[in-house]
Amino acid sequence: MVTHRDVRDAVLGLLPTAGALTAASWLLTGLSLGQWWVGLAVAAVVAVADGLSRPVLRVLARWWGAVAALILGVVTQVLIVGLVLIGLPWVRVHSWVTVLTTFAVVGVVSVVVHWLLGVNDSSYLVADLLRRARRVRAAPAAGAPAGLVIVQVDGLPFPLLRHGIHSGVLPTLARWVRSGSHDAVGWWARVPSTTPASQAALLHGSNDGIPAFRWYEQALGRLVVSNRPADAALIEERVSDGRGLLAGGGVSIANMFSGDADTALMVMSRAGRRGGLGPGGDYLRFFARPFILVRSLVLTAGEIVKELHQGRQQRMRGVEPRIHRHGAYPLLRGLTNVLLRDLNVALVAEHMMRGAPVIFVDFVDYDEIAHHAGVARPESMDALAGVDRVLGTLEQLAAAAPRDYRFVVLSDHGQSQGPTFRQLSGRTLEEAVRAHLALPAPVTLAATSDVEGWGPVNALLADLLGTGGPVGRWAARRSTGESAGMLVGPPDAGPGGDRTDLVVVGSGNLGLIWFPRLGDHVTLEDLQERFPALIPGLLGEPGIGFVVAGSARGPLAIGPRGVHLLAEDTVQGEDPLGPFGPRAARDLLRVATGTNHPDLYVHSTLDTGTDEVHAFEELVGCHGGLGGWQNQAVLVHPAGWTVDEELLDDGELYGADAVHRQLIRWLERAGLRDFSR
Structure with a gap:
């Protein structure tokens, strides 16, 4: 049974739309509502038509998915409002262009009215619900x-x-x-x-085998980027037990x-x-x-x-x-x-x-x-x-x-x-590594751009637009950093194919380095023999606090004036992990011995006076390390x-x-x- 409260709530729900439509008629020469009450009538008819169309749209959207919900929803909105404006005898509307303009004006007026009234900026979405x-x-079922x-x-x-x-x-x-x-x-x-x-x-x-936001996998011969749909599916397949x-x-x-x-x-x-x-x-x-x-x-x-x-x-x-x-x-x-x-x-x-x-x-x-x-x-x-x-x-x-x-x-x-590593040193981590290795640019694969924020948008684009079309391919490039010009050199190689000599990845104030041609688990001894200037050169860079490398004695955190043996939790010289707290060694030991760990971790310094760190990406706020x-x-x-x-x-x-x-x-x-x- 319909009560007076139901009628009151229905009218109150229509008033914001009616007011916005009336304001639109004042602002647009191609729209005239005639009498003061016509805006309320238009809003009421639109609400009824919306209610009648919803069951049909739900069936179609259930068959055709989210893309249908988007397309059918938008088209239906325009058609309902347009047909109501054209069909009601008290309304004069010039053309469908005026209908579309009315949509925009109603949106602007609604924003202004809600702001003036101080209405919660999400409540309008669910007010009718x-x-x-x-x-x-009703009261929840007993025991539910x-x-x-x-x-x-x-x-x-x-x-x-x-x-x-x-x-x-x-x-x-x-x-x-x-x-x-x-x-x-x-x-x-x-x-x-x-x-x-x-x-x-x-x-x-479980997050085993996830050493950073993105990483290089020797078995795959390519970079794995967690906010790329195919790679996210790969990660979930590895960590999920179905429960x-x-x-x-x-x-x-x-x-x-x-x-x-x-x-x-x-x-x-x-x-x-x-x-x-x-x-x-x-x-x-x-x-x-x-x-x-x-x-x-x-x-x-x-x-x-x-x-x-x-x-x-x-x-x-x-x-x-x-x-x-x-x-x-x-x-x-x-x-x-x-x-x-x-x-x-x-x-x-x-x-x-x-x-x-x-x-x-x-x-x-x-x-x-x-x-x-x-x-x-x-x-x-x-x-x-x-x-x-x-x-x-x-x-x-x-x-x-x-x-x-x-x-x-x-x-x-x-x-x-904190200020970024590039702001401190004048160059990217990839450029610094290459300089200390004396390697030419074409053999380097670098990924130090900001791509994390595009993840939620990519999830939407990948489904709505497909991954095969030009926009879908653009979304995929955003996920890897390629569109920002941060992938330098040849594309990723598949298993057994030609590989780059060097992979450099930035993940907040944590940098990761691989030498794919040298095989799995490159040790400190290997690096000292092949690239004796690399670690001393990196530790001499402004903003770099320590590096982590595997060795015959297990992973080592190496600083400018001391070494922390992570597996033994002992320190020789000045502890490079001292500013990072008592959990730093345990955290680093875990990732340095986990699946897909890099050949070399590079970590920024920490300013103990300001608590500032230095991202290897161009981000003033960052996370990834310590x-x-x-x-x-x-x-x-x-x-x-x-x-x-x-x-x-x-x-x-x-x-x-x-x-x-x-x-x-x-x-x-x-x-x-x-x-x-």
Whole structure:
């Protein structure tokens, strides 16, 4: 039975669209609504037509996938609004060009109105969903366990979380922690402190064989890049046992790996294959709602303009350290900070309302901006505030969902800051290595460009556009750094083919070097015999603190004035790992003896006065190695869910695999995971 409240809620839901349409009629000469109430009538008819078209679109999207959801959704939006404007007798519209212009104007007006009213910048996506759910929500079935939503805030350091709570930047998280509903703790992101290693362990329990964000594999004879769909699938195949964190009905959204989820949406390891984006119907809330997509596009354009302004302000104020924020980055920031964030919210909302038991979603907003602007700069903190508002929206959804939900918020690593190695030395790591080897450029394969941020966009492009066409090939080049001119020399060789003499990879302030022609496991003794000037030359470079090489006595961390024998944990001379804390030797021993380790690790210095490190990529904020905040990750969990003592190492969880084990235990205790049957 329809109540007065239902009617009131329906009218209130139409008012923003009606107001925006009325404003558009004032601004456009080709559009006239006649009477004051016509805007409300148009909004009502559009809403009814949208509701009637949705079941048909869902069927078509289910058959044809996410591409159909995008194309059909956008086309249907335009057709519905256009036909309503043309068909209603009180409306005068000049042409279909006016219809398209109306879309843009309504999007701009909607943004301005929501900003003036202070409305949560994600709530508009799910407002109708919330209204309907609140009307029909029944009490959860007796004994039904509460579901879990795990939100990854990519790159958030624990010290910055505490600052955000104290400063008021993160009001939702602050309320959770201060009210006692949640506890906030840190955990140690081991080397390599980067997304593929951490997410593989968080979602699958293992990151063996992942020495960095990208690496050279002798067996394959090529560079493996973790945010390239085929390589992400290869990595997941190696680490998955079929019983990942999301096995048994979970949902993985915008992650690098699936966690063995039944439903994977915009997941890199499943992108590029048929249906890789997941069920097409999941995207209809975003693509097929009138004015939703256009509003996000308007905000995306606004974010690009904001980035150009903020980058200029950094230059004018002389902020240091800083990097040039140009090229494709402003577009990337707009896509990650608005369009993909909105899409993620819509997808999480859809599956919360379906009662999914466990949802894991990754928001990359902060990480991407911090790389280019700095770890705690105003624009980076603003990105964190945006994710905090998302948490507020998800909290509202949980109150209306068909089952109760709990929230865990975590990060995959932290971030550190400092001038880049190139800014200190005047050349790239690849150029420095080549100079100390006296090798010509054509035999070098180098990858030290910033490509991590393109991962979520690539996952979307690879499926929507295919990997065989020109745009798909461009996306693949973005993933390897080739489009930035950082791959020098011949292309990757296959197994047994001609190989380059040298491979140099930058992963934050951690550099990796291979000598493919020398075979597996090149030792310090080999390097001293063949390239006696290499290690002394690197240690003489500004910004390089130590190198790690294998030897007859196991891996060694070699500094300018001393050596740390990692396997024996003994030091001769001055300890090069001293500034990096007591866990440095254990972290480095693990990766130096693991699968796919390089012939030589190169690590930056750490300024103990400022906590600054020096990336081998052109990024002012970085992660991958040791030093600063990059190893101090975040775990915010329900207060009643205690962290098990036996999983702690010196008072905190050590490594993403330990966090995975804790999450699994929480799921088992909450009744959300049972593989005993």
